[in-house]
Amino acid sequence: MSDNDSDTPLSESQVAEENELPVIHLCSLVEELSYGNSALKTETEMFEKYYNKLESRDQRPLRISEIKMSGIELAQLRGRHRSKSRSGLERVTCLSVDQKYELVRKELEDMKEKIRHVRANAERDLQHHEAIIEEAEIRWTEVQREVQEFERDILKTISKKKGSILATQKVMKYIEDMNHRRDHMKDKLRLKNISLKVQRKKMLLQLRQKEEVGEALHDVDFQQLKIENAQFLETIEARNQELIQLKLASGTTLQVLNAFKTRLHRAMEMSINLEKEILLRNELLEKIERETLQVEEDRAKAEALNRKLRKQLAEFRVPPVMMYVREKILNGDLEKTIRMWERKVEIAEMSLKGYRKNWNKMKTTNEQLLAISSLGK
Known part of the structure; x- marks a missing residue:
């Protein structure tokens, strides 16, 4: 009783201390617990997926290579599997770290395989849609070309000659040509389809032969x-x-x-x-x-x-001396004469200037007298 009494106040004190924890600490504890719960939930979902895959794998039909095993071996394997599963259920209560790692690795491989398949399917769909778009564009260009040819060959003739038999014949001939062209295209596509089917059969046969050869391989072949x-x-x-x-x-x-x-x-x-x-x-x-x-x-x-x-x-040739003397004397006389005439010219110019001055005076006085006489009249 004393022990129980001593335990109760301790538990009550712990509860009181827990009740007295701050709100921030409680929020952090709640976040940690929620994070741990989400991790456990993810692990549980992953384990369920893996378990469902194992069940579906156990329930799937056996291949031909697996059927070749004897009935005794199958019974032994089933007994071992059951004993292992029972012992595992009895012993293992939770997954170890290695098992979790293996499970996550397989799940990751499966996810990568799914992503690869999805990517391959998406690329195939993309190529298919691109081929459809390209075919539509080619068909659209063909339609436009045919419309232009029809307008050039038929509509212009009909607009020029309304109600004429020639225009009707041209329309009928154009329609017949188009039908022949389509029949020819249909035959070509049919032959191409037949050749593709034959090629597909050959490839399937080769693939089947390869699969049979692959199933017939033995340990020696693998070693080789x-x-x-x-x-x-x-x-x-x-x-x-x-x-x-x-x-x-x-x-x-x-x-x-x-x-x-x-x-x-x-x-x-x-x-x-x-x-x-x-x-x-x-x-x-x-x-x-x-x-x-x-x-x-x-x-x-x-x-x-x-x-x-x-x-x-x-x-x-040098002239004689006397001739030179005479020429020199003559030259001196000519220079004196030139100087004398230059002096005379200067004197004449001075007298001419005086005469011009007197003439100008007389001219001015005459003009004044004429002006006075004109005023007196």
């Missing part, structure tokens, strides 16, 4: 396939190593090629600069040649003039 697979893997590894070596060689080759490209680019730039310099030098050389020709011409002219002057100098 494993050996061949290992050999092929070794070959692939060797080829990969060769590919890596070739890639490395290609990288070095690309580096060398880039170096040569840079050198070639520099050489091209140098060549362009040299070509420009050569053009400038050629222009300068042409200018120098033109100047040289001009100098040669000037030199020839100077030489001709020099020869002429030399000839004149060679042919020049």
Whole structure:
């Protein structure tokens, strides 16, 4: 009793402490519990899906390869399965971490498989719809072309010749041509359909043969396939190593090629600069040649003039001394005469200026007198 009495106040104190917890702490506890419940719910749903799959797998019909097993082996397997299931139900009360991991892994694989199937179906549907759209576009272009041909060949003729027999015949001929064309297209499509059906039958037969061959394989064949697979893997590894070596060689080759490209680019730039310099030098050389020709011409002219002057100098003869003296005296007399006449001209100009001045005075006085006389009248 004392123990019970001692326990009751402790429990009551714990309940009081729990009741006295803050609201934030209670909210966090509620969130943690809800998160744990959601995780447990997800695990339960996943386990139910996996269990339903196992049940559906147990209830599905057996294949031909599975039916080949003897009845005794089937009975033994069923007994083992039942004993394992019973012992599992008795022993296992909850899933371990490895079992959960295996379950989640299988569920993930199934989900990936579903996604892959959905993606494949979506791509197939997309291709189907694209093919339908393309076919509709082709058909629409054909219809437009036929409408244009009908308008060009028939409607214009009917509008020009209303009620004529020729227009009716053209319409009938156009309809017959269209029917023949459609019959021809129908025959082509029928033959194509037959060929596709034959091809489909062949492919189904090949697929069935492959499945039968696959079911008839034994352990020896699997071992042989494993050996061949290992050999092929070794070959692939060797080829990969060769590919890596070739890639490395290609990288070095690309580096060398880039170096040569840079050198070639520099050489091209140098060549362009040299070509420009050569053009400038050629222009300068042409200018120098033109100047040289001009100098040669000037030199020839100077030489001709020099020869002429030399000839004149060679042919020049000095006159006698007395003649020179007479010419000198005559020249002096002529200079004196020129100076005298220049003086006379200056005197005459001065007298002319005086005469002009007097004349102007007389002219002004005469004009004044005429003006006075005109005023007196």
